[in-house]
Amino acid sequence: MNLTEKDSQYLWHPYTQHKTAQLPIAITRGEGALLWDENNKEYIDAIASWWVNPYGHSNRFIADKIYKQLTILEHVLFGGFTHEPAIQVAEQLMKMLPKNQQKIFFSDNGSTSVEVAIKVALQYFYNKGEKRTTVIAFEDAFHGDTFAAMAASGISFYTQAFQGMFIDVVRIPVPVKGKEQVSFDTLKKVIQEKQCAAFIFEPLVQGAAGMVMYEADALDELIKICQENKVLTIADEVMTGFGKTGKTFAMDYAQEMPDMMCLSKALTAGTIPMAITTFTQEIFDAFYDDDINKALFHGHTFTGNPTGCAAALASFELLQTQEMQENIIRINKRHLAFQEYIQNHPKVTATRVLGTIFALDVKKENEETYYGTMRTKLYNFFIENGVILRPVGNIVYILPPYIMTDEQLQKVYDVVEKALEIV
Numbered sequence: 038m039n040l041t042e043k044d045s046q047y048l049w050h051p052y053t054q055h056k057t058a059q060l061p062i063a064i065t066r067g068e069g070a071l072l073w074d075e076n077n078k079e080y081i082d083a084i085a086s087w088w089v090n091p092y093g094h095s096n097r098f099i100a101d102k103i104y105k106q107l108t109i110l111e112h113v114l115f116g117g118f119t120h121e122p123a124i125q126v127a128e129q130l131m132k133m134l135p136k137n138q139q140k141i142f143f144s145d146n147g148s149t150s151v152e153v154a155i156k157v158a159l160q161y162f163y164n165k166g167e168k169r170t171t172v173i174a175f176e177d178a179f180h181g182d183t184f185a186a187m188a189a190s191g192i193s194f195y196t197q198a199f200q201g202m203f204i205d206v207v208r209i210p211v212p213v214k215g216k217e218q219v220s221f222d223t224l225k226k227v228i229q230e231k232q233c234a235a236f237i238f239e240p241l242v243q244g245a246a247g248m249v250m251y252e253a254d255a256l257d258e259l260i261k262i263c264q265e266n267k268v269l270t271i272a273d274e275v276m277t278g279f280g281k282t283g284k285t286f287a288m289d290y291a292q293e294m295p296d297m298m299c300l301s302k303a304l305t306a307g308t309i310p311m312a313i314t315t316f317t318q319e320i321f322d323a324f325y326d327d328d329i330n331k332a333l334f335h336g337h338t339f340t341g342n343p344t345g346c347a348a349a350l351a352s353f354e355l356l357q358t359q360e361m362q363e364n365i366i367r368i369n370k371r372h373l374a375f376q377e378y379i380q381n382h383p384k385v386t387a388t389r390v391l392g393t394i395f396a397l398d399v400k401k402e403n404e405e406t407y408y409g410t411m412r413t414k415l416y417n418f419f420i421e422n423g424v425i426l427r428p429v430g431n432i433v434y435i436l437p438p439y440i441m442t443d444e445q446l447q448k449v450y451d452v453v454e455k456a457l458e459i460v
């Protein structure tokens with residue numbers, strides 16, 4: 038039996054209808070932007086393995102730091118204990134984050150970082166004796182698969198089995214070009230009608246929706262409306278964080294600052310699962326009291342794992358090298374050139390670029406669903422041609438590791454162009 042066959046015997050995969058899905062590809066090794074399967078077929082990882090891996094697979098620098106940490110202290114409980122790697126992660130992040138962010142809370146993945154942010158927002162008002170229980174989120178948002186994160190997410194087939202079991206979430210339109218005013222007006226209306234605790238958003242780019250983009254000016258306006266009404270703002274930078282948009286955080290494009298931020302994915306560069314939620318001092322202070330009931334009673338067994346912290350520290354170091362910053366600029370330039378080249382193709386209806394993120398919409402004849410037939414055709418074509426891309430419906434996006442070479446990137450573009458001929 039090969040790995041794929043053995044897999045079918047035991048494993049249950051994410052987002053997979055096992056009855057109709059193709060068998061998974063068994064990957065046996067990775068290096069840089071490349072992966073190899075059990076038949077030694079080579080793939081270019083053009084989506085950085087779900088956006089986690091900016092510096093390449095099996096990165097030696099990060100691996101060495103992890104190994105060293107494992108030989109010093111692999112883990113210690115974080116309730117009642119602390120350690121240097123966690124403190125260093127905080128110190129480093131303080132230099133990178135918007136300057137109002139003063140406290141960090143560790144968890145394990147993007148969903149839990151969102152879960153923590155939403156619980157903190159709700160308890161913030163509870164602690165102050167104010168009844169505010171509604172959360173505002175964007176249409177087609179994606180914030181993860183745990184319950185509060187699911188409630189905030191707007192992509193319905195992820196959540197339809199659980200409708201009616203969620204905290205109260207009201208959705209507002211995304212302020213894409215031409216829709217800014219409706220978005221502002223809807224936000225104001227919701228705030229008037231409901232007791233709103235927080236507004237959660239993916240800043241500038243909605244990843245899972247298909248790299249839907251909007252401008253920083255519009256986000257500033259939405260944040261200002263929230264601030265005027267004391268609604269807390271949560272920037273979910275799980276996807277956008279650590280250079281993907283061309284700046285360290287998407288919020289760096291904005292004038293306003295959020296009250297909380299959610300970080301994961303590239304935080305540890307695809308090595309150790311870890312996430313962080315960050316807060317202003319003011320939020321922390323609302324939990325700081327002689328009354329133990331005002332504390333945040335949330336935690337995970339692996340909170341602040343030192344090995345994860347070592348991976349994060351190594352990742353920060355790599356991100357800040359001149360070489361990596363130049364890579365980000367290089368990829369952005371190549372994306373812009375490809376956009377220029379492909380945007381008038383008869384099968385292309387729209388293109389978007391921000392930093393290292395490229396997306397194009399393929400012309401569709403019929404209504405195309407998230408996992409529809411066009412999507413499957415495109416996905417299979419990419420895999421056959423040795424390129425890992427996961428289209429969202431009719432949207433093809435590229436989010437390469439920053440270390441992807443120009444030759445590899447050109448192959449990705451070529452395969453995308455060829456794919457337009459088969460749909």
Ligand SMILES: *Cc1c(COP(=O)(O)O)cnc(C)c1O
Nearest residue numbers: 146147148179180181244275276
């Ligand atoms: C992926 C993602 C999440 C969920 O992260 P997980 O680690 O998959 O739980 C949350 N928010 C955004 C914006 C994401 O892209």
